[in-house]
Amino acid sequence: MTVATALTLMGCQQTLQVESVLGAQRRGPPLTYTNPLPISTERGRIETCADPDIIRGQTPGDTDWYLYCTTDPHSGNDRDASGNLIFHPISMARSRDLVNWTYVGDALPDKPAWVRPDAGLWAPDVEYLNGRYHLYYTASETVAGGSAIGVATSDSPLGPWTDAGAPVVEPHPAPCCPDSRRWTFDPAVIQDDRGQKWIYYGSYFGGISVRRLSDDGLRSDPATQVQVASANRYEASNVFRHDGYYYLFVSSSDCCRGPLTGYSVFVGRSVEPGGPFLDRDGVDLNATYVGGTPVISMNGNRWVGPGHNAVFTDAAGQDWTVYHAIDRADPYLAEPGGINQRPALLDPLDWVDGWPTVRGGLWASDEPLPAPAAQAGDRDRTRTPKLRVDVPGKLLGAYSDEFTAPGLSPSWSWVRPPVAGMVNVENGALRFDTQNAELFEDRDDASVLLRPAPQGDYVVETRLTLNLPPEGCCFNYSQAGLVVYGDDDRYVKLAQVSIFETRQLEFGKEVAAGAPGFPRYGNTVLSAGAPTIWLRLARRLDGAEEQYTASSSRDGQHWTRGGTWTHALGGSARIGLVSLGGAGFTARFDYLRVYDLKQNHDLK
Incomplete structure (x- = not known):
């Protein structure tokens, strides 16, 4: 036997042993999860992960999953030596199984020069474009004045991130008011079948618009801007392709009123990225009597204000949505009326007659459920429940x-x-x-x-x-x-x-x-x-x-x-x-x- 043959056989044996272990794990008790998602740190669990976004590793050999949260303290006890809350500029976490998460650092510890020092960095959206990871985010205030969308890039989903040096969507007026500063919040980026990249953004003051992105994903074209959802109704856009349609998920109402938060997710769909986006009844999300088919709202359990979602597909082809919500019995990180505690929740996204709804319409879960199929070979054990009303x-x-x-x-x-x-x-x-x-x-x-x-x-x-x-x-x-x-x-x-x-x-x-x-x-x-x-x-x-x-x-x-x-x-x-x-x-x-x-x- 040659050395090369021996090494080959040893490699095969090790591979078989690893596959045997993985198979044994899959044949063990099925993995379950219970909301909210646990995110561990050296100092304990992260209690809030607002505006969550999830992406799977895109480079060869990386099959982990990555979670990103808006800027917030990790808990009410997350304080510096002076007792001040510590704000983490876009927390990042990693998981092998989509259930157990570990905090691995902050994406943007140093604000870009064009962002005002006291600004918040919100609503991350991470995409893999042109062989690199792109982190799109909201800058609540810029040096020039007004909010904007920024972008940073990296070879790794965990950074280090290099900012583009200028907004990808600049501060600009709301359509209603020429001298105003629109709420340029909540980016969502997609690439269509022709390779054209698009960025959706906006919030209540100004509504939601879409623009074409440059090939490198770092600049948008204001001349291509199209309004896709009415002002004073929606924010937090997320776009997902399904059966030939672009589905625009948007959130409505106040995100942050503690136990009385009524934030909820709605959807419209279009055959084109630029809309129009119509709901199940054919009503435009731009109409005066604003359209929008409910995807998730409160269902009477402890969770209120479910919203600002992102949709992804697991390794077995099942669609899921990650979103934040508030426990009405435990709504704040620290003092009442302060920072709302908005942990990340996860639930299956089902398609009923062509329209998405969380858990077949049962909405936010508060009991153990089958975990997603996080890795190749994991089975899809979700079942669409029968909705009774x-x-x-x-x-x-x-x-x-x-x-x-x-x-x-x-x-x-x-x-x-x-x-x-x-x-x-x-x-x-x-x-x-x-x-x-x-x-x-x-x-x-x-x-x-x-x-x-x-x-x-x-x-x-x-x-x-x-x-x-x-x-x-x-x-x-x-x-x-x-x-x-x-x-x-x-x-x-x-x-x-x-x-x-x-x-x-x-x-x-x-x-x-x-x-x-x-x-x-x-x-x-x-x-x-x-x-x-x-x-x-x-x-x-x-x-x-x-x-x-x-x-x-x-x-x-x-x-x-x-x-x-x-x-x-x-x-x-x-x-x-x-x-x-x-x-x-x-x-x-x-x-x-x-x-x-x-x-x-x-x-x-």
Whole structure:
């Protein structure tokens, strides 16, 4: 036997031994995970990883996975010798199995010269382009003034990173306002089938746009800029290719209101990178009544505010999304009202009739689930669950009103009766003019029309027409809709509302004043509204908690579920109608119908 043959046989034997060990590991107890993802450091676990992004190693032999987080302290105890919180400029972590992560350093410890020294570095997006890793990030303030998108490159997913020396997307005005500074936030980069690179960016002030990128990925062309999502609705873009479409994932509402955070992810799709991006109902994400099909929102468990997601595919071909969320029982890193604790969560992304939804519509998980297939040979053990939702059962006539009588029935009562002529029953509907009044925190001067609610589980529904202008700004925050009312400081409200140039469906929750620093009002939003819209609130008892789930329909037949707020309104809570936020408009309610809750039916 020659030396070369012996070495070859020894190499084969070692390979077989390694494969045998890996096979034994795969044949052992299947790996599971439970949210949030654990990220270990020498000083303990990282408790927050907002705006997360994941990429797999792209060079030969590197099959590890890499996780990047927005700039934040790692925990409430992450402090320097003076007791000040330490901010890590884009934390990086590595994992072999996509479950157990180890912190390996900060990507940009020294800010580039064009970034203001006190700026934040947010929302990383790491792409492998032209044989190098590109780290795109938000600079919240530049030396020149305004926010911008930067980019740094490296041969390794862990750096060292070399900044390009100038923004890839420069500070510039919002489309609405020539002398403004747009929120140039949250980059997302893709390369299409023709090799053209694109960068998506933007936030509430200015909306979301896309531009063409240069071949090297370091510069964008302002002349190619196209608006793809409305201002004052979306941020945190992420684009993913699936079955011939570009899917634009975007987040909406306030990311950071502690236990009342209603941040949620929506999606639209297009056959071209430049849009238009339409939702499942064919509504444009640029429309006045803004489109967007829900991907994930609150589901009633401990997680609220799930958002700013990134989508990736594991080694077995299953799609996943990583995102941040807030534990409503543990929402802050340190003092109440300070930095929100937003750990990274991971869940399977399922495709139902061509549309993405997290866990088949069950949304954020809080129990052990099969882990992703992180390495070649790992099996896909995920299963799309069957989504069952609450729908109306038997009509409860004693609690309902078709508004066919000459006036309001005695079952109705007012909190603060309106002025004469503001409300009337006419032509088979209740007319309720919007008021220059509010039901918001310490301003409680709006008239609220209420009637008793059934005990136990129920669904309340109405058909609403609100004559907001079809285009234009600003009619903030004129609105009308449903309310389940405990008192002025304890309620949930589902309303069609004007927000700057948009018309949206807002689902809000207010709580009584509590500990200093905690919020009192939070909101999420639903899919697209319309001048005439059907609204539902389903109330379900879950132990000591009440769960309220909002749904809407543009035709009264096909319903889209939104988020779930938990509350404690009690058995004396009443159901009713509101029309407030600014005078000058008229709401027409065709009926108020109450049903018992029919359990476990598919949402069509």
